[in-house]
Amino acid sequence: MDTVIKTYELTKKFGHITAVNSINLEIYKGETLALLGPNGAGKTTFISMLSTLVKSTSGTATLCNIDINRDPLGVRKKIGIVFQEPSTDDLLTARENLYLHSMLYGLNKNEINKKIDEIMGIVGLYERKDDFVRTFSGGMRRRLEIARGLLHEPQVLFLDEPTLGLDPSSRKNIWQYIKYIKEKNKTTIILTTHYMEEADLLSDRIAIIDYGKIVALDTPNNLKNKLGRDIVILKGDISEEIKKLDFVLNVENIEHGCKITLKDINKNLKELINKAGSFEEIEIRRVSLEDVFFKFTGHKIEEGKENNGIFETIARYKTTGK
Ligand SMILES: Nc1ncnc2c1ncn2[C@@H]1O[C@H](COP(=O)(O)OP(=O)(O)OP(=O)(O)O)[C@@H](O)[C@H]1O
Ligand SMILES: [Mg+2]
Incomplete structure (x- = not known):
């Protein structure tokens, strides 16, 4: 299997907090890998380093054989990102948002409109392409962000909590698109989530991440069979x-x-x-993935959601203490 991403003791510290703790991981071409973990586990920090938005404290990684620290621009050309926080411009139309992105990526001007139409079709927004983003529902915005992430045909797509806060039907919709993209373009997809069902349904492998460390890594079935x-x-x-x-x-x-x-x-x-x-x-x-998560981490994934800020404080404390 071809390796697309390889990390070497990849670590990120924010002051006394170790957000990502010496992760060694290999991700293969065409696979969908889910990083599953509670709030504050280090998921966003991990993919932010791989997408060169955050610099590692120590360790490194290669993406398509390009070192993230030595050639961040080279890495950026190969990837698409959908951020955890909404990042499309409300005051522009969907098409304008994508157009702006095409310019940033230096796409061929003659091909841009055709490409935008095609990608809007893929995410089911073709009919709404000339509407302002502020008139879109949460699910539609998410789909637009995925469209933007795909516009320059990246080899690797990072999706940070792609369905956070969406209702069940929008969530299923997004899942369909993610599966479609994987099948059609053979894109390598790294998604983060704290929804068990999402990780179970979408991914070829799941990396359970807790306190900045990968505590288990395998296919959803193998993880369950371990119990x-x-x-x-x-x-x-x-x-x-x-x-x-x-x-x-x-x-x-x-x-x-x-x-x-x-x-x-x-x-x-x-x-x-x-x-x-x-x-x-x-x-x-x-056996469910929830059981698997509990076995490997000793706590439930939802704890963080129930106590919100409090859990994060515990996570910081424990990380520092280790
Ligand atoms: N810019 C920053 N400055 C200081 N601490 C940070 C910063 N970014 C992240 N952290 C800390 O690093 C740890 C990991 O955060 P990260 O955002 O990677 O978690 P996450 O797994 O994505 O969580 P969530 O599910 O809430 O999105 C947390 O303790 C967080 O508070
Ligand atoms: Mg996050």
Whole structure:
């Protein structure tokens, strides 16, 4: 497999905060890689370094064999970016926004209009191309930003939280476009997200990132298989003996009970129930990415969202403490 991006101990510190901590990662041509992690994990900082917007503190990376520190302009020609924060100009029409971007990238003037029409078609905004961006919905703005990121046909597209704050139907819409772009142009896509479903559906591989480190990297299925296929949740007074059973792969204590993964649910469930003691409730379900995230990081991805600023403070503290 051809390598498009390779990072070498890539690190970014902001004062005493280590936002990205010695990441070594290889990303292959044509793959979609999701960086999955909570608020403050270092996702934006990581892709900002790869797209040369932020300089690394130490370590480096190559993109299409170009060193990000030695030749940032060379790297910029190969990439497209969709930022986490909206960055299209409200006072311009959709077409004008794309036109401006084409000029910045020095695209051939004779081809620009044709190209803009084509790309607007791809993201489903052709009919609205001459409308002001301020009249667009959140989902439409996001699609316009993706269109802008694709205009100069980059080999690598960075999407920072492509569906943040969108309703479920707009989110599905964007997912479709991302899949389409991948199929059509064989673009290498690096997206960041803290939505499990998004990472699961879109990516060939998921890198779970926490406190600036990649703690797990694999295909969505392989990540789930590492925990076994099914999870048994027992609530009540559960016997400690179950931890010693040889077919029990993992036991995690939760409120009023525990979460157990078994080697083979069909063969092992009966014996587990016999040995479990006096439980009050049993639930059996498939392993999800949420379980995977918890196993590798010891916390839930949504924690940050619930406490907002507080989680970020914890993240900073822990990062510094390590
Ligand atoms: N310019 C900056 N100055 C100081 N600290 C920063 C700066 N940019 C990021 N950080 C810190 O670096 C850490 C990682 O931030 P980053 O934005 O990369 O996280 P993230 O994973 O993208 O989070 P989110 O999901 O909230 O977008 C955080 O602790 C953040 O506060
Ligand atoms: Mg971010």
